Amino acid sequence: MIPEIGHFALIMGLVIAFVQGLFPIVGAQKGYASWVAVARPAARLQFLMLAVSFACLSWSFLHSDFSVLYVAENSNTKLPQIFKFSAVWGAHEGSLLLWALILSAWTAAVTVFGRGLSPLMMGRVLGVLGLVATGFLSFLIFTSNPFERLVPAVAEGRDLNPLLQDIGLVMHPPMLYMGYVGFSIPFSFAIAAMLGGRLDAAWARWSRPWTQVAWMFLTLGIALGSWWSYYELGWGGWWFWDPVENASFMPWLAGTALMHSLAVTEKRGAFKAWTVLLAIFTFSLSLLGTFLVRSGVLTSVHAFASDPSRGLFILLFLATVVGSSLALYAARASKVRSHVRFELVSRETGLLLNNVILVVTTVSILLGTLYPLIIDALGAGKISVGPPYFNSVFIPLTVPLAILIGVGTLARWKRDSFATIWRKVRVAFVASLVFGLVFPAVAMGHYSVKAGLGMVLAFWVFFTTLKVVKENARGRGLPGLSLSQWGMTLGHLGVAVFITGITLTSIYSLEEDVRLAPGDKYELGGYQFQFRGTTEVRGPNYKGTRGEVVVTRNDHLVTTLYPEKRNYLTGMPMTEAGIAPGLTRDLFVALGEPLDDKGAWAVRIYVKPYVRWIWLAALIMALGGLCSLADKRYRVLARRQGEAVAGGVA
Amino acid sequence: MKARHKRFTFLVAGLVVLASAAYLVIKGLNENLNYYFSPTEVIEGKAPPNHVFRLGGLVVPGSLKRDELGNEKTKNVLATFVVTDNKNSVKVRYKGILPDLFTEGRSVVTQGKLGPDGVFQADQVLAKHDEKYMPPEVAEMLKKAHKKGVAEMAGGSKP
Numbered sequence: 150m151i152p153e154i155g156h157f158a159l160i161m162g163l164v165i166a167f168v169q170g171l172f173p174i175v176g177a178q179k180g181y182a183s184w185v186a187v188a189r190p191a192a193r194l195q196f197l198m199l200a201v202s203f204a205c206l207s208w209s210f211l212h213s214d215f216s217v218l219y220v221a222e223n224s225n226t227k228l229p230q231i232f233k234f235s236a237v238w239g240a241h242e243g244s245l246l247l248w249a250l251i252l253s254a255w256t257a258a259v260t261v262f263g264r265g266l267s268p269l270m271m272g273r274v275l276g277v278l279g280l281v282a283t284g285f286l287s288f289l290i291f292t293s294n295p296f297e298r299l300v301p302a303v304a305e306g307r308d309l310n311p312l313l314q315d316i317g318l319v320m321h322p323p324m325l326y327m328g329y330v331g332f333s334i335p336f337s338f339a340i341a342a343m344l345g346g347r348l349d350a351a352w353a354r355w356s357r358p359w360t361q362v363a364w365m366f367l368t369l370g371i372a373l374g375s376w377w378s379y380y381e382l383g384w385g386g387w388w389f390w391d392p393v394e395n396a397s398f399m400p401w402l403a404g405t406a407l408m409h410s411l412a413v414t415e416k417r418g419a420f421k422a423w424t425v426l427l428a429i430f431t432f433s434l435s436l437l438g439t440f441l442v443r444s445g446v447l448t449s450v451h452a453f454a455s456d457p458s459r460g461l462f463i464l465l466f467l468a469t470v471v472g473s474s475l476a477l478y479a480a481r482a483s484k485v486r487s488h489v490r491f492e493l494v495s496r497e498t499g500l501l502l503n504n505v506i507l508v509v510t511t512v513s514i515l516l517g518t519l520y521p522l523i524i525d526a527l528g529a530g531k532i533s534v535g536p537p538y539f540n541s542v543f544i545p546l547t548v549p550l551a552i553l554i555g556v557g558t559l560a561r562w563k564r565d566s567f568a569t570i571w572r573k574v575r576v577a578f579v580a581s582l583v584f585g586l587v588f589p590a591v592a593m594g595h596y597s598v599k600a601g602l603g604m605v606l607a608f609w610v611f612f613t614t615l616k617v618v619k620e621n622a623r624g625r626g627l628p629g630l631s632l633s634q635w636g637m638t639l640g641h642l643g644v645a646v647f648i649t650g651i652t653l654t655s656i657y658s659l660e661e662d663v664r665l666a667p668g669d670k671y672e673l674g675g676y677q678f679q680f681r682g683t684t685e686v687r688g689p690n691y692k693g694t695r696g697e698v699v700v701t702r703n704d705h706l707v708t709t710l711y712p713e714k715r716n717y718l719t720g721m722p723m724t725e726a727g728i729a730p731g732l733t734r735d736l737f738v739a740l741g742e743p744l745d746d747k748g749a750w751a752v753r754i755y756v757k758p759y760v761r762w763i764w765l766a767a768l769i770m771a772l773g774g775l776c777s778l779a780d781k782r783y784r785v786l787a788r789r790q791g792e793a794v795a796g797g798v799a
Numbered sequence: 800m801k802a803r804h805k806r807f808t809f810l811v812a813g814l815v816v817l818a819s820a821a822y823l824v825i826k827g828l829n830e831n832l833n834y835y836f837s838p839t840e841v842i843e844g845k846a847p848p849n850h851v852f853r854l855g856g857l858v859v860p861g862s863l864k865r866d867e868l869g870n871e872k873t874k875n876v877l878a879t880f881v882v883t884d885n886k887n888s889v890k891v892r893y894k895g896i897l898p899d900l901f902t903e904g905r906s907v908v909t910q911g912k913l914g915p916d917g918v919f920q921a922d923q924v925l926a927k928h929d930e931k932y933m934p935p936e937v938a939e940m941l942k943k944a945h946k947k948g949v950a951e952m953a954g955g956s957k958p
Contacts, residue, residue, distance in 0.1 A: 535851070662895040
């Protein structure tokens with residue numbers, strides 16, 4: 150009964166989404182106010198329906214209703230309660246339902262926080278979101294219904310993929326989807342503004358906080374995924390340039406470009422048409438990401454078993470969204486002229502370069518990700534593009550970007566000169582050279598020129614960002630800085646931390662797969678790892694072996710690690726690494742496999758300096774996003790426009 | 800600066816960024832494309848020597864062996880196994896720990912170079928999320944090999 154209610158609510162959601170998409174948009178073009186007024190109640194009702202549907206599916210999971218096929222395939226009575234709930238989005242059908250739920254939640258949020266929007270604009274924005282929801286809900290209902298019944302029901306479910314029975318993975322998809330789907334808001338603002346024929350600074354101001362919040366979630370989502378793959382999946386790797394990872398990284402890069410260009414559009418009224426194009430581009434990449442993950446067209450370590458008809462549906466949907474929005478752009482953008490002049494040396498130019506580099510990087514990654522598909526479609530053979538491609542393209546393109554942070558943020562709007570900028574940055578320049586080149590000699594075991602250069606870059610971003618804070622605080626002190634300025638500062642400090650983490654981890658990591666019998670010692674990076682043998686352990690839905698590894702340094706005990714090898718009820722083996730985290734180094738031990746009957750194991754040992762800084766950077770960046778979001782000018786704006794509308798009505 | 804000069808400078812800067820990106824992309828692609836080959840293609844000599852490529856297929860049951868040679872000193876972990884497309888087979892050697900979902904009888908994709916002794920030296924064995932999942936290349940290859948085998952059997956039975 151409950152699953153049928155969920156299914157029914159889902160269908161109602163689709164019908165309402167269609168109404169929410171059709172009436173307000175047609176009404177707005179034809180001038181029927183009553184049709185436009187449908188948007189807001191429809192959006193809220195759609196959210197309610199999807200919430201009911203999601204709740205029903207959750208109920209089926211929590212009560213282990215194995216008469217529902219999706220539940221039977223992804224849950225088990227012995228599964229801990231928290232994972233029964235997270236199993237709702239553990240596979241294709243449920244994760245799409247989560248996608249749709251988040252979309253409707255974002256839409257409902259627009260109806261609440263967008264009170265200052267004109268009814269026409271609101272109608273159009275919600276209408277575009279309604280159309281997107283219509284596409285997704287049809288996909289969900291027609292190709293991947295999570296409420297399909299299993300007749301006859303089974304007594305016990307298959308269990309959730311053990312890789313997903315982990316707190317990192319409980320959080321990762323919702324965060325990622327909040328980001329992906331969040332970019333639908335600036336997208337629909339852009340489309341709505343083009344439909345209305347008014348692309349002014351106002352739409353940029355409206356889109357900005359939404360873009361920042363989506364970007365913040367996406368940052369956290371990607372970081373969580375990377376962290377999870379580090380300790381659970383990747384055997385200590387944190388990024389593989391895998392198609393599915395790229396799928397989340399491309400919207401992030403495009404979204405970063407969008408945030409920066411929205412800033413120019415809002416503050417200076419420049420780059421209007423470009424910003425609209427970026428909004429379309431970012432959301433299209435989010436959709437493409439969903440397509441790549443869900444269609445199984447690419448060989449990926451992350452690929453799940455999939456069904457080609459689903460891929461075709463998403464591809465058609467993607468083509469419709471991209472095609473129609475680009476057509477609209479072609480028709481309308483020619484009218485949009487930015488009549489704002491700026492000189493060659495100015496902050497605008499810096500941000501333009503930022504955008505060019507970010508977009509070119511995104512396109513290069515896109516090319517590398519899709520290249521195997523293109524070659525295959527041409528019948529020229531099966532290929533894969535290796536991670537070295539991405540490194541060899543990404544690093545040279547983004548190094549100038551990091552250098553630019555220091556120059557662009559200190560340049561004045563409209564007009565500046567290299568001489569004034571140089572006066573501002575010269576101290577930072579010298580300091581970063583000195584600190585950067587000396588750092589590896591002082592803090593690391595052996596000197597590496599590459600590490601020195603990487604650290605120069607990190608210190609450069611760090612010192613110039615401090616300089617920006619100092620400039621902004623001149624005359625009014627630190628408390629005088631707006632939250633938006635703190636947001637930028639944190640975002641850029643995050644970049645410095647990120648460069649530090651990547652540089653030191655990639656250059657100084659030590660890794661060894663070794664054979665260890667009980668009592669054996671192995672030395673790596675100055676640490677002595679002693680294997681003490683294994684014991685049997687038993688969990689709620691798995692049996693396993695737990696190793697004990699004592700780590701000492703200069704005969705002092707550092708830590709004892711307990712890596713595990715588990716065998717889940719489904720028959721799937723799992724490796725749980727033993728990790729001793731630290732700010733300057735992680736010690737990582739994982740059990741491979743037993744090698745003989747005397748208790749010897751293949752053991753993987755890692756010493757990874759500064760690896761935490763990579764995820765720490767993401768946290769700092771996300772915090773920056775939160776700060777900008779909370780800036781009071783958005784609240785003031787909402788209130789003022791709300792009053793204006795109220796006044797107009799009275 | 801005159802507006803015309805300014806536009807010209809922007810144009811040149813844009814072209815420089817694009818050209819360097821194009822250079823990086825083309826160079827990167829040239830050096831890092833890994834073609835995919837089946838055991839049959841490797842046996843037929845289609846795979847390039849001294850170039851990294853991917854080899855995929857099914858792991859022959861009972862073929863997985865731990866190479867104990869030199870273990871006591873270096874403590875290295877070595878494994879060899881045989882990959883097949885049900886028609887031809889290639890031996891694979893891998894230094895390191897195999898992924899959890901590596902199982903005899905199941906599909907696998909490996910990446911590496913073909914050694915002079917005809918043994919594939921893998922430096923990567925791809926793991927998967929999901930035991931139901933089979934890489935599309937492997938699935939297609941098995942289908943092809945199966946069809947070919949059936950055709951040959953049909954052809955061979957004719958007098």
